[in-house]
Amino acid sequence: MKVPVFAEGRIHRPEYATSIINDDLVDGVYMNRALICDPELPAKLSAEREKRIRPCLACNQGCQVRRNMGKPLMCILNPVAGVEARERIQATAEVKKKVLIVGGGPSGMEAARVAASRGHKVTLWEAGMELGGNAKLGLPEFARALAFWQNELVDRGVTVVTHKQASTDEILAETNLLHNHDSHHSSSHEHSVHRNLGDIVTLIENSDMAPQIKVKSVAVFQKLAYAEAKIHGTVPEKIHFHEVGAVDAIVDIVGAVTALHLLNIDKILVSPLPLGQGFVRCQHGVIPVPAPATLELLIGMKTFGSEHKGETVTPTGQLYYRP
Numbered sequence: 001m002k003v004p005v006f007a008e009g010r011i012h013r014p015e016y017a018t019s020i021i022n023d024d025l026v027d028g029v030y031m032n033r034a035l036i037c038d039p040e041l042p043a044k045l046s047a048e049r050e051k052r053i054r055p056c057l058a059c060n061q062g063c064q065v066r067r068n069m070g071k072p073l074m075c076i077l078n079p080v081a082g083v084e085a086r087e088r089i090q091a092t093a094e095v096k097k098k099v100l101i102v103g104g105g106p107s108g109m110e111a112a113r114v115a116a117s118r119g120h121k122v123t124l125w126e127a128g129m130e131l132g133g134n135a136k137l138g139l140p141e142f143a144r145a146l147a148f149w150q151n152e153l154v155d156r157g158v159t160v161v162t163h164k165q166a167s168t169d170e171i172l173a174e175t176n177l178l179h180n181h182d183s184h185h186s187s188s189h190e191h192s193v194h195r196n197l198g199d200i201v202t203l204i205e206n207s208d209m210a211p212q213i214k215v216k217s218v219a220v221f222q223k224l225a226y227a228e229a230k231i232h233g234t235v236p237e238k239i240h241f242h243e244v245g246a247v248d249a250i251v252d253i254v255g256a257v258t259a260l261h262l263l264n265i266d267k268i269l270v271s272p273l274p275l276g277q278g279f280v281r282c283q284h285g286v287i288p289v290p291a292p293a294t295l296e297l298l299i300g301m302k303t304f305g306s307e308h309k310g311e312t313v314t315p316t317g318q319l320y321y322r323p
Ligand code: SF4
Pocket: 033, 034, 036, 037, 055, 056, 057, 058, 059, 060, 061, 062, 063, 064, 074, 075, 076, 077, 078
């Protein structure tokens, strides 16, 4: 009777396993850690996709060492090891997204790999000259893990950009959180002109508009100046209007007041205002939506959150509804 003979012990590389079997030394091999690191190893090997095998380093850190400490099993290279049932990764995302990952160390590369394998369009930024992070400083075995991730990123179409320091503005622009809105922060404004409250009051009062229009228009700018002053911890007279001090914003405000006056409208009813989300770029830099001044001016008004990315309520826009 033939008794099958199996070999085990540090057979963590597929090439070891194949060579032992091909040499007819044994009938089979046990591969424990290698399968913790990549449970799909046998399937990938038979499909001649060796490069896609996540290479166990035989380091014992996530598996054996933790077991000796009575802790749940993990793997330093396979984040799903030990939690496969809970963290099962769907093959394809229902909604494909543009994903930006900052930092090309092992975690960043794995995140990029998973996101790309789910069908997302992934970009990976790394500040250094090459991917790998501190893993480049580790044991020579780590080079195999880094090679695995790099192959995966290439095969899955991840755009890798090295020498790329990530600033807030660049991240927001890359992920389209900044929008080229046509509201009061738009680049189409007369950005170079910064008027203060006194400048704008003088402009309005020197015009030949009806006195009621002048009074109401000045009142709108005063409310705005008080809100901005509160946000900036100063007095209204010291506020320099950026976007809303530009000619087009002045025309917007005075034009709206004029229209209300000419149409003899003395009361406006408005439903709760939808607040957008995300960030906008203005002359103060990148600010969250709703903008701080908008929030200040919205105190006492009914609002509701919406999924809309961008600025749905501007300081000047909602001022028309104020008593
Ligand atoms: S922790 Fe190390 S030895 Fe254990 S399975 Fe992962 S890579 Fe292999």
